Amino acid sequence: STQVQLVSRPDGWPTAEDFRTVTVQLDDLGENQVRVANEFMSVDPYMRGRMSDAKSYIPPFVLGETMDGGAVGRVVASRSADLPVGTLVLHQLGWRDVAQADAGAFRAVADLPGASPSLYLGILGMTGLTAYVGLTEIAHLAPGETVFVSGAAGAVGTAVGQIARLLGAGRVIGSAGSDEKVALLKEKYGFDAALNYKTAPVREQLAELAPGGVDVFFDNVGGDHLEAAIDVMNDHGRLALCGAISQYNTTDTAEGPDNMVKFIKGSLSMRGFTLGNHLDKAGEYNEKMSEWFADGEIQYDETVVDGIENAVDAFLGLMRGANTGKMVVRTS
Numbered sequence: 630s631t632q633v634q635l636v637s638r639p640d641g642w643p644t645a646e647d648f649r650t651v652t653v654q655l656d657d658l659g660e661n662q663v664r665v666a667n668e669f670m671s672v673d674p675y676m677r678g679r680m681s682d683a684k685s686y687i688p689p690f691v692l693g694e695t696m697d698g699g700a701v702g703r704v705v706a707s708r709s710a711d712l713p714v715g716t717l718v719l720h721q722l723g724w725r726d727v728a729q730a731d732a733g734a735f736r737a738v739a740d741l742p743g744a745s746p747s748l749y750l751g752i753l754g755m756t757g758l759t760a761y762v763g764l765t766e767i768a769h770l771a772p773g774e775t776v777f778v779s780g781a782a783g784a785v786g787t788a789v790g791q792i793a794r795l796l797g798a799g800r801v802i803g804s805a806g807s808d809e810k811v812a813l814l815k816e817k818y819g820f821d822a823a824l825n826y827k828t829a830p831v832r833e834q835l836a837e838l839a840p841g842g843v844d845v846f847f848d849n850v851g852g853d854h855l856e857a858a859i860d861v862m863n864d865h866g867r868l869a870l871c872g873a874i875s876q877y878n879t880t881d882t883a884e885g886p887d888n889m890v891k892f893i894k895g896s897l898s899m900r901g902f903t904l905g906n907h908l909d910k911a912g913e914y915n916e917k918m919s920e921w922f923a924d925g926e927i928q929y930d931e932t933v934v935d936g937i938e939n940a941v942d943a944f945l946g947l948m949r950g951a952n953t954g955k956m957v958v959r960t961s
């Protein structure tokens with residue numbers, strides 16, 4: 630099995646030297662074990678946090694050991710009656726092309742007619758559920774409200790824009806890092822307005838795009854985006870803090886927003902969340918999303934990088950915005 634390991638903890642931006650690719654000889658299958666040929670593995674921003682040893686909500690990657698993360702693959706050898714050869718499975722043994730463990734580490738999922746199983750790593754999986762939980766449980770989106778989402782052209786962001794609309798939002802505004810992404814948000818994803826945060830300050834652009842203010846802010850970016858959103862929040866507005874990717878690779882001290890008094894004046898509320906505390910919503914989400922998906926109401930993009938040997942590049946690319954929609958690595 631070809632596997633990717635973390636060998637040093639990055640300070641600031643990770644580099645290729647922080648990782649190594651190794652070949653691991655797998656043992657014979659034990660009782661109740663299965664061997665899975667991974668088809669796709671996920672690279673996600675939260676993995677940057679696990680490369681550091683700072684205390685967090687998920688334990689850090691262990692130096693010199695194979696990293697893990699979401700993956701989908703097919704059972705190629707089995708000593709478990711529950712998971713016969715050929716079963717498509719979703720699991721957490723990514724960063725390797727072949728995974729082997731007790732059957733309990735894998736969950737059987739249905740083959741998707743006419744769609745790639747990688748969608749289980751994105752819109753039909755963790756990132757889609759994150760968008761749904763943030764909008765419903767955390768921000769309590771109500772019909773007719775105006776939503777602003779930062780990082781709108783990414784995996785979570787494209788889901789937020791569409792789910793907000795399907796839940797009855799009024800105006801939906803997004804931000805992204807290129808003119809191509811901004812055009813895509815408006816043309817493919819149904820955003821009413823979008824801005825390129827690299828061409829002018831978010832604060833100026835957002836004020837122009839949200840003349841009626843914003844009721845729900847879904848933040849994937851932090852920093853300048855959060856500050857700009859606070860400026861335009863309507864009274865009783867809610868801010869769901871999902872991510873702060875603008876800060877994941879900086880070594881500078883992050884500056885806080887200069888407009889916090891707006892929380893008092895406007896009775897705003899802000900709440901951070903991690904998906905792990907809301908997995909009880911998965912059933913409800915899967916039900917709703919399968920219906921929307923089957924009805925053709927859901928668009929998606931994936932940026933697919935080929936080969937486990939390019940997984941580190943895929944991860945670094947994700948941090949720089951090389952992806953549109955979900956970034957995945959094809960491992961078969």
Ligand code: NDP
Binds near residue numbers: 756955
């Ligand atoms: P994305 O697909 O959105 O990929 C990351 C994107 O971030 C890039 O495409 C890039 O797009 C953008 N980006 C990178 N640097 C900056 C910057 N300095 N300023 C603005 N944008 C930047 O990843 P995900 O959809 O998987 O994750 C999105 C966010 O959600 C992340 O912050 C992640 O940590 C968070 N998250 C949180 C969860 C939770 O439980 N709270 C669960 C899942 C995700 P661009 O070209 O537009 O710059």
